[in-house]
Amino acid sequence: MPRRSSRKAAGKLPDIRAVAAAARVSIATVSRTVNGSPPVSDRLKKRVWQAIKQLNYLPNTHARTLVSGRSRLLGIIVENITNPFFPELIRSFEEIAVAHGYEILVSSTNSDPAVLATCARRMLERKVDGVAVMTFGEEEPVLDQIVHGGIPIVLAEFKLDDPKASTILLDYSTGIHAAIRHLTGLGHRAIGFLAGPHSLHSAITRENDFRSAIAAAGLPLQKKWVIECDHTLKGGVAGFEQLRKLGNRPTAIVCSNDMTAIGVLRAAYAAGLRVPEDLSVVGLDDIDFAAYTLPPLTTIRLSRVELARAAFEALHTQAEDPESPKRKREFLVSTSLVVRGSTAPPPATHPS
Amino acid sequence: MPRRSSRKAAGKLPDIRAVAAAARVSIATVSRTVNGSPPVSDRLKKRVWQAIKQLNYLPNTHARTLVSGRSRLLGIIVENITNPFFPELIRSFEEIAVAHGYEILVSSTNSDPAVLATCARRMLERKVDGVAVMTFGEEEPVLDQIVHGGIPIVLAEFKLDDPKASTILLDYSTGIHAAIRHLTGLGHRAIGFLAGPHSLHSAITRENDFRSAIAAAGLPLQKKWVIECDHTLKGGVAGFEQLRKLGNRPTAIVCSNDMTAIGVLRAAYAAGLRVPEDLSVVGLDDIDFAAYTLPPLTTIRLSRVELARAAFEALHTQAEDPESPKRKREFLVSTSLVVRGSTAPPPATHPS
DNA sequence: GTGAAAGCGCTAACAA
């Protein structure tokens, strides 16, 4: 086995001492070189890098973390990894994090507070440098744990009164108002809303924004046209069924998220209704899939990239520069309407 | 601030020494208690747990890893997290891992060997206890690095000649043969195949299995009906377009994965063709979404749960019990046909 | 059963 690693006792990975020995310098010099800490001469630097390459040395992050107190690990806790919105968010977050030399730890709570507690514990044990809590729910009590662990935290739609906490505000209003204007412009006056579970802040905010947009459009709000669903595809199917059972159903439906809207598409098809000719449907999120439903979904885009970027920035600046007084504590991510094929003028015949 | 943590100097998290002091025992006893190592009397055990609870103590995993050499961290490298198959796989893998007290590190290579190399390096630095490589591609050279790092590894569809390596074999053949039998049973004789990128082992295996299934059915293979796509939805759209340009197109199309099949559904709709009346479509994977396409997709199921379970088992047994001679080195995950709405008898009129 | 003490591999003071 003519491998470079055969020089040392087999089975043992090279450590900083091995590198120091090979480069004939002290371990401090190796450490400095690896970390780019200033005072190292080019001559030694070169010798060290050569030894590192030769031995195939990789620094042990655990040892590093132990002494430096920084793990370069970031946690992200999402509500439900089954909803495509979240993998997309995680992916953006990971890309940014890895580009900055961080690793990420992912957890999905499935909206279960007990699971959230476990997640928080796991993050604390692994000494993450920050946690992004993207659950959009009722989380205050458990989060306490993280905050008291002294770890930077960033939340979506939730303010925590702690210097280590930041908040990302989601401006659903802009997108939802645009959607309603789009619909009324098309001639719709009967507009329903399939809401998310009321246990989520975001769901309530979205519903409220819908109500105010309807009011702003001068439309009366039909109470039974606002139905609480659960942000899943199945929930959307069920919600639409409920709406259909009503004597008069709306000609357009706005949904609290895309999965719900896709459920409506599905249920409408099963009921023999054509979208958008017989029924207009609007989603919210603009998951990747939305462009490929049949018909392509008109939806309110909530950029995962922006959200991930804001979350990372909040954590990163807090971790790097905790004292900075000018550190941003609040971030705003906006929404916008994407018009595709699931909306059209209402049928000419009066709706029943 | 009447918090339990106020007893110690603020700002500092309780460590094992603090617990030992509070329980009036040595740190060794605390360690033994936490780890469930045998010789600790119930009396002391109780005192220790009480102190732990009281101080809200969490062991530092990095310190633990440093001394024990085990990180309880498992890596999973996937080909493309954008394909819903992979988030679903990751999720299963995570569930199993967390249930066993492991944490996971996720990486997506996007089929780029350079990224794979980076991933491998990241995993090595974090001292993972094992890596599941679910890229289904050409990876031998880089993987060397992991193997030489002495870390257990499990690959999909790829055998590595190393005692630390295991393999998961995918039995596509069963499912694909079942699909062809289903199609011929329906009356189809003109069957096309939209393959995956030839850079992936799995894509080639799937294509070969298709060819042999066609032969087994006694059908002639139309060469131009086998088209290389790229396992994406867009690729499926393009592949179908190509097929449609042919004078005579097949009455049924089997796709190398579900995303491709969904692309075909989409493209067929755009072309004014009805599925399954005018065209039958079969996918492969059975991603969660497949049940909700319009129409629901008939597909060959490749269980993510089984795959994840096999991957975890391979890594876990190898990590826990490396010497065991009876350790399984090969795992088999099978496939099966799920008949839904995208397949039906071919149109009565002869295909052009 | 329990405790004292020796490190795991590394960074950061402090000296030189």
Added chain:
DNA sequence: TTGTTAGCGCTTTCAC
């Protein structure tokens, strides 16, 4: 500029 050394928080011999 470089080297020496003292831990980071924990597990694990080894004595008691």
